[in-house]
Amino acid sequence: MDHFGEAVAARYDDGEGPEFVPGTIARTVDFLYAASGGGAALEFGVGTGRIALPLAGRGVPVRGIDLSRAMTDRLRAKPGGAEVPVTVGDFAQTVVPGTYALVYLVFNTLMNLPTQEAQLACFRNAARHLAPGGRFVVEVMVPELRGLPHGRNTVVFGTGPEGWAYTEYDTVTQRADCHYLRVTPDGRGSHRTVPFRYVWPAELDLMARLAGLRARERWGGWGHEPFTETSRAHVSVWQKPVGTEERVAPGSPTSA
Known part of the structure; x- marks a missing residue:
């Protein structure tokens, strides 16, 4: 079910949370730009392009997947939005062309998948799209x-x-x-x-292992703050091994 229809999309970019602050966006884009190594990136839950557009502006080829047509219509209407290809579909299952140096999910979007099975499918879909050595980056809250x-x-x-x-x-x-x-x-x-379905860091690491990814780093924020017992969120990075076949569940994901 799409919970981000026209009524939500119409005011989404007017949000006053910290994720909309220019400094936070800049730190997020800096982190993702470094993680991409200049290669192509795929955003799961691209929305209105809050991160995809400035990342593309840094020269990274960005593609997106999102379930909400209302949100992606606003992305396409923004300057540069037409240059970011978007597929409407469930990012836990939808397959798009190509392989990517970076797949990423920001601001708790992983928790929009309301079951453990769907969250694991998301990790497997990320691994499916990553080139060897590519990285999967997730920003998500620590359960409160x-x-x-x-x-x-x-x-x-x-x-x-x-x-x-x-x-x-x-x-x-x-x-x-x-x-x-x-x-x-x-x-x-x-x-x-x-x-939503809240999820623990250790549980995410296990999902990554089941998808054939290896834990690389975990931070308390986009500015590489240390992750501690008092951190309220984390930015975690997993990497697809080089020279190792990906391990994904059998089945045929659907394309939108």
Whole structure:
């Protein structure tokens, strides 16, 4: 299901979170540019091109996959957007032409895949698209379970006069439903729920191994901050071995 339709896409680029700050975007692009080694890159969940467009502006050939037509329509309408080929489809399954020096997922997009099976399929799809020696880079939060008092399952992460946002956790299934409540100036309200599946760093490393990738590095942020027990997110890098056949699950992914 596409949870990023027209209503969300229309205001997505107006976001005020740290991921939209020019300095954060610059650090992200610097990191990915170095990881690509100047080779071609494939973004899973390319969205409106927040990262793809400045990365392409650095001379990296970028291609994208995204489930939302509304988001990718906005990418294509931006300056340089027509030069970034986009395939509409599920990035855990969709196959596009070519091999890439870099495949990447930013800002918790991996958690939009709501099951462990889908997340593992994403790693296998990344490995499928990587050239030998290529890297898979993922930015994702560390689960916020420390914010849950015993017996509670909700963490509020946004409050204001225009609405509220909170996450409802199921610690048995690792499902996390993010609820967004908005209030318009005329007093009307709306409620949107987006399902996620939170995932631990060690679990990601195991998924990578099952996909034939090797752990290379992990940082607390795009500026190469150390990853520690207090880090709230991480940027992890896995690499496809050189001279070793990839190990992927049998099956025929669909192209969109």
